[in-house]
Amino acid sequence: MEIKLMRNILGANDEIAAQNRKIFAERGVIVMNLMGSPGSGKTTLLEKTLTRLADKIKIAVIEGDLFTAKDAERIEQAGVDVIQINTAGGCHLDASMIQKACVSLNLDAIDLLIVENVGNLVCPAEFDIGENFKAVVLSITEGDDKPLKYPLIFKESEVTLLNKIDLLPFTNFNLQSAREDLTTIHPTIKIFETSCTKDTGLDDWEAWLLGKVAR
Amino acid sequence: MHEATLAENILNIALDAAKQNHAAKIFKVGLTLGEMTGVEVEALNLSFDVLKKNTLADGAELLIKRVPISATCNKCGKNFRLERYNFFCPECDGILILQSGRELLIDFVDCE
Numbered sequence: 451m452e453i454k455l456m457r458n459i460l461g462a463n464d465e466i467a468a469q470n471r472k473i474f475a476e477r478g479v480i481v482m483n484l485m486g487s488p489g490s491g492k493t494t495l496l497e498k499t500l501t502r503l504a505d506k507i508k509i510a511v512i513e514g515d516l517f518t519a520k521d522a523e524r525i526e527q528a529g530v531d532v533i534q535i536n537t538a539g540g541c542h543l544d545a546s547m548i549q550k551a552c553v554s555l556n557l558d559a560i561d562l563l564i565v566e567n568v569g570n571l572v573c574p575a576e577f578d579i580g581e582n583f584k585a586v587v588l589s590i591t592e593g594d595d596k597p598l599k600y601p602l603i604f605k606e607s608e609v610t611l612l613n614k615i616d617l618l619p620f621t622n623f624n625l626q627s628a629r630e631d632l633t634t635i636h637p638t639i640k641i642f643e644t645s646c647t648k649d650t651g652l653d654d655w656e657a658w659l660l661g662k663v664a665r
Numbered sequence: 666m667h668e669a670t671l672a673e674n675i676l677n678i679a680l681d682a683a684k685q686n687h688a689a690k691i692f693k694v695g696l697t698l699g700e701m702t703g704v705e706v707e708a709l710n711l712s713f714d715v716l717k718k719n720t721l722a723d724g725a726e727l728l729i730k731r732v733p734i735s736a737t738c739n740k741c742g743k744n745f746r747l748e749r750y751n752f753f754c755p756e757c758d759g760i761l762i763l764q765s766g767r768e769l770l771i772d773f774v775d776c777e
Contacts, residue, residue: 452775453682459674459696459769541667572703573667576769601750602703605763635750637760 463577466545470552470580477557480663481565483579485603486587487596488569491613493521494646495587496566500528502656507561507663512551514543514568521566531555542573545580562663571596575603583608583662590614590621594628601635609640611655616645668705671769672712676722679774683721688776691722695773699732701750701766721776734766 458464474481486492496511503509510531513522522534533551535543548565555563565581567574575584586607588596591614597604604610610632618625625643632639640658644651679694694713698704706729713727734747740759752761 451686451688451777452773453686453688454773455678455682455771457678457771459671459678459771461678462674540670542670544670576667576703598750602701605701605750605752635752637752 460577463545466549467578467580470545470548471582473552473557474563474580474582477560479557479560479563481563481579481581482659482662483565483567483574483581483584484587485567485571485574485584485607486569486613487571487589487592490569490587490589490592491646492566492569492587493524495611495613495644496564497524497528498646498649498652499564499656499659500525500530502652503562503660504529506660508559509562509564510555510560512543512548512555512563512565514547514566516540516568531560537568541568541570542577543567543579544577548579562659571600571603575600575606585609585611587611587613588628590617590623593621594624594631597628597631597635604632604635604639607636607639609642609658612641612643614645614647615643615650616648667703668708669712669716671704672709672716675713675727675771676716676720678771679722679725680720682774683776686776688774689721691725691774691776693728693773693775694722694725694771695728695730695775697730697732697768697770697772699734699766699768701734701763702769704769730772732765732768735764736761737764738762 484492511525512533514535515521516537519534522532525532535547535551584607586603642651642655679691683691717723737744738754738759739762741757
């Protein structure tokens, strides 16, 4: 016998993501799902962002990491509440991990929750965690071919940070073609060119992020 | 890499459906996967084959139907099939809105 199902394979995750989204909205928390390759500079961007926004809004961080608490320790230095999730080899965070992590956060005291996902350009794009928007960090040293090679993550992300922009002269990264590919995949995507070590482009990024929280 | 998670979900949904219908054995599980999902079919099959052992789905196979990426222009309203993820309308200055290609569905379970 054939049983017709027509069910979403990720339906269980999507249901929890919807619950998360409802709770975040009720508590007035804006949630950013921060994604990107290992080594693209997600954690450094996060440190810079926290330092800049510390006296303006209340931020908490959920750190996804395969095994270590190294990133969480770095974030704690910035004096921000941070919850570590170790996925023990798992390639992405899912909605139930976020749900569990939020139990130990005082959501009422937070304006912005930043979730740093596991370093990976594939899997995190597929899993809704209940965020308001996704952001993807693409560093110059990864190459300008990445948007077309991993279109889903750039399609899903509202904003892309072309990071380590100070290294542009030392690579064959074609900024124009990368920008064209990004807008081809996602015509309304917002693009920032940043360097977290040289403090380039971070004013614009900060202003944009504050705008998301104020809305 | 997340194919193991997908395979686990597929197996759980299929086993639930089989149990609810008092089935003893699952032969086939039908899936619809959009072309714009990050799914490696080979990895999905491999994960499913490992997970299904010693369950009602022990001998089951995945039947996979792929759905191409299609999108509709927000200005001229025309529908296009996309090959290279170009979301600009080829015929006007509109932007294409995704209509299909993101499907991750379990369509049916064939069992007895």
